[in-house]
Amino acid sequence: MSVLSLKDVHITYHTASGGVPAVRGVNLEVAKGEVLGLAGESGCGKSTIAAAILRLLPGTTKVEGSITLDGEDVLAMKPGRLRAVRWTGASIVFQGAMHALNPVQRVGDQIGEAITVHNQAGEREARVRVGALLEQVGLPTRRAMDFPHELSGGQKQRVMIAMALACNPSLVIADEPTTALDVMVQAQVLRLMKELQRDLGLSMVFITHDLSVLVETSDRLAIMYAGKVVEEGSAATVFHDPKHPYTAALAAAFPEIGDRRFRGNPTGLGGDPPDPQEIPSGCPFHPRCSVAFADCERTVPELYPAGEGRRAACLLVEGAKTVATGVSE
Amino acid sequence: MSAIDVPAPETGLPKGAPILEVEDLHVTFRGRVGLIAGLRGQKGTRSRAVDGVDLLVRKGEVLAIAGESGCGKTTTARAIMGLQEVESGTIKYEGKPLPRNLKPYLRKVQMVFQDPTGTLNPRQTIYEIIAEGLRIHGIDRGPDGEPEEQLVARALSRAGLRPPDRFFLRYPHELSGGQRQRVVIGGALVLEPEVIVADEPVSNLDASVRGEILQLLMKLREDLDLTIVIVTHDLGLAWTVADRVAVMYLGRIVEIGPAEEVLLRPLHPYTKALLDVVPEAGGLDRPILTGEPPDPTKIPPGCRFHPRCPVVVSGKAAELGIEAACKGEDLALEEIQPGHFSACHASRQLGAEAAAAAIAAAGAAVAPEPVAEDGRTDDAASDEPPDGT
Numbered sequence: 001m002s003v004l005s006l007k008d009v010h011i012t013y014h015t016a017s018g019g020v021p022a023v024r025g026v027n028l029e030v031a032k033g034e035v036l037g038l039a040g041e042s043g044c045g046k047s048t049i050a051a052a053i054l055r056l057l058p059g060t061t062k063v064e065g066s067i068t069l070d071g072e073d074v075l076a077m078k079p080g081r082l083r084a085v086r087w088t089g090a091s092i093v094f095q096g097a098m099h100a101l102n103p104v105q106r107v108g109d110q111i112g113e114a115i116t117v118h119n120q121a122g123e124r125e126a127r128v129r130v131g132a133l134l135e136q137v138g139l140p141t142r143r144a145m146d147f148p149h150e151l152s153g154g155q156k157q158r159v160m161i162a163m164a165l166a167c168n169p170s171l172v173i174a175d176e177p178t179t180a181l182d183v184m185v186q187a188q189v190l191r192l193m194k195e196l197q198r199d200l201g202l203s204m205v206f207i208t209h210d211l212s213v214l215v216e217t218s219d220r221l222a223i224m225y226a227g228k229v230v231e232e233g234s235a236a237t238v239f240h241d242p243k244h245p246y247t248a249a250l251a252a253a254f255p256e257i258g259d260r261r262f263r264g265n266p267t268g269l270g271g272d273p274p275d276p277q278e279i280p281s282g283c284p285f286h287p288r289c290s291v292a293f294a295d296c297e298r299t300v301p302e303l304y305p306a307g308e309g310r311r312a313a314c315l316l317v318e319g320a321k322t323v324a325t326g327v328s329e
Numbered sequence: 330m331s332a333i334d335v336p337a338p339e340t341g342l343p344k345g346a347p348i349l350e351v352e353d354l355h356v357t358f359r360g361r362v363g364l365i366a367g368l369r370g371q372k373g374t375r376s377r378a379v380d381g382v383d384l385l386v387r388k389g390e391v392l393a394i395a396g397e398s399g400c401g402k403t404t405t406a407r408a409i410m411g412l413q414e415v416e417s418g419t420i421k422y423e424g425k426p427l428p429r430n431l432k433p434y435l436r437k438v439q440m441v442f443q444d445p446t447g448t449l450n451p452r453q454t455i456y457e458i459i460a461e462g463l464r465i466h467g468i469d470r471g472p473d474g475e476p477e478e479q480l481v482a483r484a485l486s487r488a489g490l491r492p493p494d495r496f497f498l499r500y501p502h503e504l505s506g507g508q509r510q511r512v513v514i515g516g517a518l519v520l521e522p523e524v525i526v527a528d529e530p531v532s533n534l535d536a537s538v539r540g541e542i543l544q545l546l547m548k549l550r551e552d553l554d555l556t557i558v559i560v561t562h563d564l565g566l567a568w569t570v571a572d573r574v575a576v577m578y579l580g581r582i583v584e585i586g587p588a589e590e591v592l593l594r595p596l597h598p599y600t601k602a603l604l605d606v607v608p609e610a611g612g613l614d615r616p617i618l619t620g621e622p623p624d625p626t627k628i629p630p631g632c633r634f635h636p637r638c639p640v641v642v643s644g645k646a647a648e649l650g651i652e653a654a655c656k657g658e659d660l661a662l663e664e665i666q667p668g669h670f671s672a673c674h675a676s677r678q679l680g681a682e683a684a685a686a687a688i689a690a691a692g693a694a695v696a697p698e699p700v701a702e703d704g705r706t707d708d709a710a711s712d713e714p715p716d717g718t
Contacts, residue, residue: 041535042506182398183562187606187617209536212608253536257568257592257607266547266569268540272505 001071003171003203004030004053004090009065011048011057019062020276022048024227026065030171035197035204037218037235039211039250043273044224046207050173053205054086070170088118090171091164093157096180100160101148107159108134108144114166133162138192154185161193165200172197173205178213190217211247212254215239223247226274226284229303233310243312245289283315291316345388347424348556349409349438349524354382354418356404360626374626378404380580382418383662386524391550391557393571393588395564395603399625401580402560406526409558410440436466439517443529445509449501455512456497459484462520480519487552488515489545507538514545524556525549531566543570564607568592576600579633580625582662586669596671596681598688599634605692616692631656632674640675643694645687651678 011023023045030036038046051057053067055074067074069089077085094100102110108130115126131141137158148156157177164172174193178186194217197204206217214221215235222232223246231244242248249269255262271288274280280287286296295315303311306318360373379401386392394402407413409420411431420427422434442448449458459481463469471480485493488511501509510530517525527546531539547570549555561567567574567588574592575585576599584597595601605615618637623629635641635655646652654660654674662670665681676684 041537183603183606184397184618187608188619190608191617210608211536216608249540250536253539254608255565255569257565257604259568262569263589264547264570266540266543266566268542268544269537270541272507272538273535 002029002031003034003070004028004205005066005068006049006053007066007068009049009052009063009067011045011052011064012062013048013058014060014062018277021279022227022276023052024279026224026227026229028222028229030203030205032170032203033201034220035206035218037214037221038205038207038224039209039214039221040224041209041250041273043276045227046224047175050092050175050205050207053171053173054090054092055082084118087114087169088120088167089169090173091167091169093160093164093172093174093177095176101156103148106145106147107151108146111144111159111163111166114163118167120167129166130162133165134159136165136196137162152185153181154189157181157185157189158192161189161196165196169202171203171205173207175207176209177206179208179210186213193217209250210254211239211250223250226279227276228284228313230285230314231306231310231312232303233307233312237307237310243306243310243317244285244314245291245316246285247312283313345390345556347385348388348422349384349386349558350419350421350424351382351384351405351409352419352421354379354384354405354408354420355416356401356408356413357416376625377580377628378625379408379415380625380628381661382577382580382582384575384582384585386556386558388523388556389550389554390572391547391559391570393567393574394558394560394577395562395567395574396577397562397603400577401625402577403528405577406440406528406558406560409526410438411435412440432466436520437522438524438526439520439522441510441513441517441525441527441530444533445506445513446501446533448513449509451501454498454500455485455490455504456481458501458512459516459519462516466520468520484515484519485512487518487549488512489541490515505538506534507541510534510538510542511545514542514549518549518553521553522555524558526558526560528560529562530559532561532563539566546570564592564603576603579623579628581633581672582670583634583673584669584671585662586666586671590666590669594681594685595688596665596669596676596684597634597673598638598640598675598691601688601692602637602639631658632660632672639691639694640687643691645691645694646675649675649679649683649687651675654678 006026006028009023009026013020013022026049028036040046052063053074063075069085101107111130111133112126115121115129116123121129130144134141134143139155139158151159178189181189190213196202206214208214218235220232221235221238222229223244225246231238231247238247239251242251252267269288274284282297282299283301286292289296299315301313301315303313304317306312356379358376358378360376362371362373382405394405396402404413408415427434460477463477463480469477482493485496490496490508490511531542534542546557550557559570571588573586574588575582576597578599584591584595584600591600592604595604602618606617616639629636632655640646641652641655646655651674660672660674660677662672663677665671665676673684675687
């Protein structure tokens with residue numbers, strides 16, 4: 001059974017200028033022990049999905065569809081149950097490790113708080129568990145007595161990871177866990193997360209705009225554009241053989257050193273991401289797409305099969321023709 | 330240092346005249362001390378952020394300065410811009426040391442900062458932002474007598490904001506991140522500079538927009554014959570745009586040379602280590618240096634990289650008989666291959682090929698074997714006090 005399952009999820013933010021559809025019909029599954037990478041540029045809805053899984057969105061936000069965590073419907077949970085599930089069922093490693101920790105509380109106490117609040121252990125036992133968690137993320141136990149300002153960026157992110165693991169959740173959501181970190185420290189943190197995931201058999205949702213990071217850490221990738229998944233499949237195949245032109249552009253943003261095609265020739269994607277309130281007709285990517293043709297303006301592409309275990313929402317995908325003609329008849 | 334200003338003819342690099350020279354640059358930051366300690370005459374700890382940098386930039390080239398945070402790359406850039414008080418060293422523009430009055434120089438050398446949102450005044454219109462540079466320098470006519478409005482329009486359209494008059498009355502918050510960075514670049518271009526110093530110009534931008542901004546810089550370099558110094562932590566970026574790459578570690582340049590040489594055939598183990606952490610499909614089973622960048626208040630003796638150097642740590646240096654030198658002998662850059670300089674005892678004593686082999690072997694020796702156990706062994710290393718304490 002899958003640990004996390006999203007079915008036809010629509011999320012609309014409520015603003016003064018009307019509803020803003022941030023997520024428009026997303027289906028995702030995360031199996032036990034699997035790492036799903038979720039990628040896309042700012043505003044594509046990836047962080048909104050992360051927040052929706054734990055119902056962390058503002059109260060006025062409309063969430064439709066179904067989100068199930070370990071078989072339980074998240075959207076139907078009563079407040080008490082929700083509080084219990086947050087951190088024990090699923091936890092989040094937030095983006096800015098620098099700002100996510102309380103500056104006036106010792107890091108050990110912050111981790112311990114998660115444990116005692118969830119009645120997983122008493123104070124004394126919690127302290128032992130905090131020590132073990134810190135060791136697990138590569139910090140000496142005595143670091144529990146430090147305040148956040150005494151730690152470097154990488155060490156703070158390690159504390160955040162320890163905190164996410166405090167209540168043995170079945171799912172860990174990592175929202176841009178390494179963006180604020182330096183290159184060398186980023187590599188250290190990524191390796192740590194991968195090891196913990198393997199050792200503990202964790203299921204993970206890994207969110208970032210850096211596709212090359214996802215290829216290293218994820219089993220499967222889902223690429224989002226304008227609130228929808230536009231391509232999904234196994235990590236390596238999606239990165240190395242993208243079927244959607246948007247994925248290809250994202251992948252090219254992180255060129256491999258030694259690849260002569262990029263030497264003296266940075267490649268980028270023209271234009272800006274679409275305004276969620278004015279999503280282009282047809283394929284939302286068509287105004288920025290280098291291979292768009294007349295049909296792209298009219299037809300909204302679905303996720304068509306594009307090879308083994310892969311799907312892509314592009315009319316140029318081979319599967320598109322058969323599916324599309326089948327539908328129109 | 331004179332050695333650096335000889336680009337060998339066979340390197341195929343731009344051969345323009347030297348435009349910017351940095352000689353033996355030192356920048357020191359002093360830590361603060363408390364009142365009592367100050368009265369007792371105690372001084373704050375000295376942090377040698379830039380500790381002897383020599384650099385020569387030729388007209389028309391793109392030079393990338395790369396390294397971890399805290400290596401001194403941004404401080405070097407700021408010193409070039411006159412934004413940073415230097416302890417010692419000379420900066421020369423077109424062969425002449427900088428005059429006391431920096432204004433005429435700053436018209437020729439413009440900086441593009443990392444965070445466009447923080448750089449732009451939120452209460453100024455785009456027109457005001459771009460025109461400000463002209464007004465500061467007292468320019469009300471272009472070289473051909475153009476009015477200010479035309480100069481602003483030209484800068485915006487060169488920066489890719491077209492039609493420019495559509496942007497005149499807009500405010501920064503109305504623009505996307507990529508457009509804001511274009512405004513920053515437009516603001517630099519309006520003074521028709523010769524050199525642009527860009528400090529991490531794309532690291533705050535979305536992946537998909539980065540390429541576009543870099544494309545813009547490349548195009549400007551072609552069209553306007555600009556010289557670009559780009560400070561970055563991203564070696565992939567250096568690969569796409571730079572003619573030459575300088576790698577800094579702890580306040581010094583440890584390797585500099587043509588981009589293809591430095592990035593494909595590095596001669597310094599630190600460069601190799603940086604290349605190993607560029608994420609790519611290779612997986613995480615590559616050697617990753619442990620610990621944080623060391624503290625610039627306590628620069629190790631000998632080669633400043635030796636405590637983290639895989640060649641030393643793996644015992645390869647001892648095997649090759651250079652360990653004593655690594656640990657005890659400080660060294661400067663030396664030309665190992667034509668135009669390719671490195672400050673490493675291995676490449677100095679053994680030559681390029683043997684050094685490359687030693688670096689590769691050392692990397693393999695310290696690479697994680699079973700992936701499961703290794704990340705935790707950096708325990709001791711990550712236990713160092715973080716920067717700033």
